[in-house]
Amino acid sequence: MKAFVYATRVARFLPISVVRWLAGVGALIAWVLHGRAIETLEGNLARVTGTGGRELRRLSRQAVASTARYYVEVIELARISGAAIDARVRMVEDPRVRALLDGPETHIVVLAHAGNWDLVGAYTCRNLKLVTAVAEVLRPQWVFEEFVDIRARHGLTVIGNEGSRTFRDLMTAAREPGKIIALVADRDLSGSGVVVEMWGQQVRVAPGPAALSVASGCALIPVNVHYERLRGARRRAAKSKWGTVMSFGQVVDVPGGGSSKDKVAAMTQEWATAIADGISQHPADWHMMQRFGWVS
Numbered sequence: 001m002k003a004f005v006y007a008t009r010v011a012r013f014l015p016i017s018v019v020r021w022l023a024g025v026g027a028l029i030a031w032v033l034h035g036r037a038i039e040t041l042e043g044n045l046a047r048v049t050g051t052g053g054r055e056l057r058r059l060s061r062q063a064v065a066s067t068a069r070y071y072v073e074v075i076e077l078a079r080i081s082g083a084a085i086d087a088r089v090r091m092v093e094d095p096r097v098r099a100l101l102d103g104p105e106t107h108i109v110v111l112a113h114a115g116n117w118d119l120v121g122a123y124t125c126r127n128l129k130l131v132t133a134v135a136e137v138l139r140p141q142w143v144f145e146e147f148v149d150i151r152a153r154h155g156l157t158v159i160g161n162e163g164s165r166t167f168r169d170l171m172t173a174a175r176e177p178g179k180i181i182a183l184v185a186d187r188d189l190s191g192s193g194v195v196v197e198m199w200g201q202q203v204r205v206a207p208g209p210a211a212l213s214v215a216s217g218c219a220l221i222p223v224n225v226h227y228e229r230l231r232g233a234r235r236r237a238a239k240s241k242w243g244t245v246m247s248f249g250q251v252v253d254v255p256g257g258g259s260s261k262d263k264v265a266a267m268t269q270e271w272a273t274a275i276a277d278g279i280s281q282h283p284a285d286w287h288m289m290q291r292f293g294w295v296s
Contacts (some may be wrong), residue, residue: 027068087237115225125155206291225277
């Protein structure tokens, strides 16, 4: 991550076409060298898709390219215009979700490490509601501050993940009207995650989104994110050949009976099913190069 921050600073003085080319070359080299991160990525993709051999290698190459694209776009956030953000993001939602988003309440959205969740956060701040998100606290501190500053320029508030204090901060945010709390939760970092079924296997994911919904009363909505090719006027306005699709799923309601633990488990399974379906449709845009929460 420190290297990424240095790259961000250097990239400010380079044409974005050069940054994209360098990132593409670096991604290809990493894929060819087939280091530990690529092996981990392929292991995760194999479990999701059931593929192997040449087909898995082809898919992992697409996934590495998608990951590089994400990092280039994060670098671009330091200088991209609002009009270009609006052109790049396409939102898909149903009438019930639209009614919620147009209302004054605060909502919780749960996402995976897929597509560009930072770009859709910037789009959401511009067109829906201001976003509060959680991120891992990086060391040294200046790296984390640089990470936060890039997102703050587009209206995103980032809370550092510091254990139980983080949940209290999120509860405070949930009590404020007219916000969206965005939680990337497919990878459990707490060690106390909820075991759910995804892709026919047991997986441990973060309990935070459902627990926050139960405690605060805020609606919980899964959101899938993936890339799409752009053409014509939208491509020219976006200044990129790639756009991002933000698909809102069905609202996950709090069950009427049972303990808080039972409610969290049931709601987590519901959003995990929705997120798993989205990743299955666009596995190349799932950037899971780290160890995932496979139970077996």
